[in-house]
Amino acid sequence: MSEPLRTLITPERLLHQVRAPGWVVVDCRHDLGNPDFGRAAYAKGHIPGAHFLHMDEELSGPRTGRNGRHPLPDPDALAQRLGELGIDRDTQIVAYDDGGGMYAARLWWLLNWLGHRDVAVLDGGFQAWCSAGGPLTQTPAATTATRFDAQHRPLAVDVNYVDTHKSSEDMLLIDARSPDRFRGENETIDPVGGHIPGAINRFFKDNLGHDGRFKPAEQLRREFTTLLAGRAPQQVVHQCGSGVTACHNLLAMEVAGLPGGRLYPGSWSEWCADTGRAVARGA
Structure with a gap:
């Protein structure tokens, strides 16, 4: 069994692992000026088997006007959502976007915050995947729900x-x-x-x-x-x-x-x- 990936993964390696058991890919594409962009981009074409998580709706919590534009999500709510995507403590997760990793890194950090370290960002993102000849699909990923047990780590300051x-x-x-x-x-x-x-x-x-x-x-x-x-x-x-x-x-x-x-x-x-x-x- 190969060592878990905890920082980056190349598109070339993902090409060989994208359908591997125990691997889950997450599309994190987003546009700060157009909140609907990511979901539309996912529908137009995404890495086969990838799920989509929305920056504002799932990777952030409710805004009060005084707690910032992207406050942390409720950890229990995020853990439940991850479980719905079939992610558990043994899952290797790959996060990608089309912004140089700026949004995928948020999911990388959130998962580490919840105690799940086996997560890697696709180096070069969506563009590198396409340049490497990676296939795309418009078919939403199938899901088999499981339980994600969060183990909160003190990685944030107020x-x-x-x-x-x-x-x-x-x-x-x-x-x-x-x-x-x-x-x-x-x-x-x-x-x-x-x-x-x-x-x-x-x-x-x-x-x-x-x-x-x-x-x-x-x-x-x-x-x-x-x-x-x-x-x-x-x-x-x-x-x-x-x-x-x-x-x-x-x-x-x-x-x-x-x-x-x-x-x-x-x-x-x-x-x-x-x-x-x-x-x-x-x-």
Whole structure:
């Protein structure tokens, strides 16, 4: 029996495993500006046997206006949904999207949060699958429901933790948004531009090469080691706009052999919802 995959899988390998017993593929395609995009893309054509999970409806929880744009889902509700898809503790899961892994990494993190580590993101995503000659289907995947037993892991921190540690050497806060949004420029998604004081910037797309796949592990390790500047990975808290692309940096650090970072799920969209919280701008 082969070792479980816990970070990335190539499309070439998935071609040989896509119908293997005990494997489940999940389509996570999404568009922040068009919530119907993912479901329509899945209906148009998806990897055979893949199920679809919606970013807003299943991979996030209800919004209150103060808890961010993509709050964490209820863990019991997500566990029940995973069980409905035939996922149990022994399942090898593969998540994919068409956005460089930005949405698939969210499912990767959520499953780790629920204690399920045998999950990999399709490196290069939907585009790489098609380029490798992978077949597509419009047929929805058949399901045989089972039970997914969640074993919650403390992989997230809340806004109070970030607020009390933002000036402390105990935490290195890494923001995954684009450099211009980090600086407070060209903000078109959240009502306030800027970043959390003390944060540094690592654009999640910097984890990818020109081919849309993750950079080699050695290169990622060099880049993140420089960024950490002597800090331990366990001191890192990742955030972005709403707790989605921050998971991409968490995955990249795992690929680099630097595990242990945590996620601030509320991220900038939660932070800036309270006008009493400090805002930093510029590089």
